[in-house]
Amino acid sequence: MTQFDYLCYEPWPLPSKLLMDLERSTHMTQTIIGKLDHGQEKVALLPGLNPPHWEFGHLIWFHEFWVHRKGVKSNPSFLAHADALFNSSEMIHDARWQVQIPSIDILMNYFSDVVERTLAILRSGILSPEQAYFIQLALYHEDMHNEAFAYMWQSLGYVWPLEQGLKASQDQHNDVESRYIHVPQCQFKLGSAPNTGFIFDNEKWQHEVLVPNFSISSHAVSNGEYLEFLRSLNDAGISFIEHQPAYWKKEGNTWFERFFDQWRELDLNASVRNISAHNAERYCLWKDVRLPTENELSVLMTAARESWQPSSLWEWTSSIFKPFEGFSPDPYQDYSAPWFDSRHRVLKGWSVYTPDYLRRSQFRNFYIPSRSDFFCGFRTCLA
Template sequence: MNVSFRTASAPELMTALQDARRDTLALIEAFLAAGFGTGVQLAARPEFNPPLWELGHVAWFAEWYVLRDARSSDPTAAHRTSMLTKGDDWFDPNTVAHRMRWKLELPSAGALKTYCHEVLDRVLDKLSRAGGDDNSLYPYRLVLAYEDMRRELMLEQLQALGIALPPELPAQAIPNWAQGEIDFPGGTIQLGSAPDTGFVFDNEKWAHACRVPAFTIDSALVTNAQYAEFVADGGYQNPQFWSVNGRAWLMLQDRSAPRDWIRDGRHWLCDRFGRHIVLPGHEPVRHVGLYEAQAYCVWTGRRLPTEAEWEYAAMSGHPALRWGDLWEWTCSPFEPYPGFEPDAYREYSEPHFISHQSVRGASVMTRQRMRSLKFRRFCLPGRDNMFIGFRTCVL
């Protein structure tokens, strides 16, 4: 399915929901084959969940919003009880703190797979009788988007743990794109999504006029070869390139290069799902946090683009501008648009305003149906396990 999930019809959603569940199960099998399931073998990490908890939670989320007709994520909002006796006790993120997910006595992998199949079957049956308008399809589009987003999080976890990709999900190569700069004259854009355009995340509401001054931006992301020059010039050892918070982060990491780089004599290797390969100089540098991106920008005398500049450039349709290979850091804190109100999934955006940074674009691990120039991802500044890079900008 190459059409956007935001405007997908009921038949398209039926196909996509089955496709998403196949990927989820393939990823879970990869964790199980590597000896990771409940998370007991893993150190509790705030960016990840135990794989079996992730499996049950994805199905529970679909059950909550579709089969139980919940109008919000309030723990009392569902009209029916869970198909699992302790489903809410296990999988409701509002009542199960992250640290507790690693200690739960969950059902077996087989029992959770059965639960997933049963939920999906009932969701598809209900969808077959649903109306075709945006309101009727909203919960189905929501759970599809959610499962696709959890898919990318699980791929990030596979990479972080050095687990090979399942054969159903082969790695996507990134071509060698021409490097250059693009000058934009500036102007007023409509930042955010407009009503009556299908599914819209709450943090995109609503489109509003935003003035963008003239600026110059890289046509492509900073490459490994470019970033290697910063590393070779002592970029990680020179405190003048790093912000106060960046220096504090760097001291805790004890790092002299991006997290997946491995020194091999005078050369660099990198980790790709447990395989060590020669660092591809032409590819965008990945798995770098905000502080690393900022330090590189200081070293070059440039800066990260604002969220508005990124959207202006991406929406321009300029033929030389390349986006979608990796998520991209911006220099903008993640903030609500004017008149923000949380949607049914209340915790999606609001708890992360200001503390998180706006991230735009998509990555080679993002499903095609999820890609949108309006999509706003958000991350803590120190997070570097994502498939994320950056481009630079200057006034």
């Protein structure tokens, strides 16, 4: 296909559906930012964080740039100097702490202005393919940043202001024993096909791959299983501090895990989370198992749900994030292409903070394997 692939991502959703989804996402964003206490917008310069008000300004700018400015810099912004302040493609990470961010009142007005103009388009009931694509792009980008706010708030120990997200993150546990599922060699269609609705460019295009037979765990590794690994290191006289999840602590004989600002006794049956790929691999080495490949985890996640247990976490694979053959970038060229650097790993799945419409088996998430601040876990394959 051509550089205009994105205009062919049919079927397009109804304007009324996009209206409902955008209102939901907007409410989440406003609640998250609006509930920050004074001073909490000032955070230390750390690799996994952005200043919260900068990130808020960025997601507004992105929405305005693609939906209302048509991706053309010469089309003026509703906010003076917005391009210089909030274009993540041109502002390196550390510089985001150096700029003078407008007041929260100005940012909230900017947000309302941008969103209301988009809602007016959706209320008209008529969308061109270009409008439908870019509104979805802006919506899903905002959803991803809302999820990023959740793991930032977790990192910072802030109160999470949305009850459903907090409750869901506390209830992810399973009492059924894990088992290994044997999957015979198969031909599998990896990626997304044309005319299946909105996709991201790194999913282009669907192609057949031969997946050799493998055996994969029905469940992600649990807190209890990971705790056994830490105890084995301790018994061997090896310090386990560098392998311990960042939000765990031990008091006496009891382990606790922090959920945002609350410490709770560790649920041994819950899937272990906030684990880097490096520590997942160290666990696998101890257990004489391995991480699944992207192909293997994709096969599992398209299988009947009764045969495997979702973890509600992004799950690590051993696969490097690479383009599929014939890849071409969509208009937001920095979504995928800069990260095909042999440093990023593919993750599959979703977290409890991922909207239902992004919980697709074709979706490819990607992070460097040393990161563990987002909501990630892992399952294993027999070696």
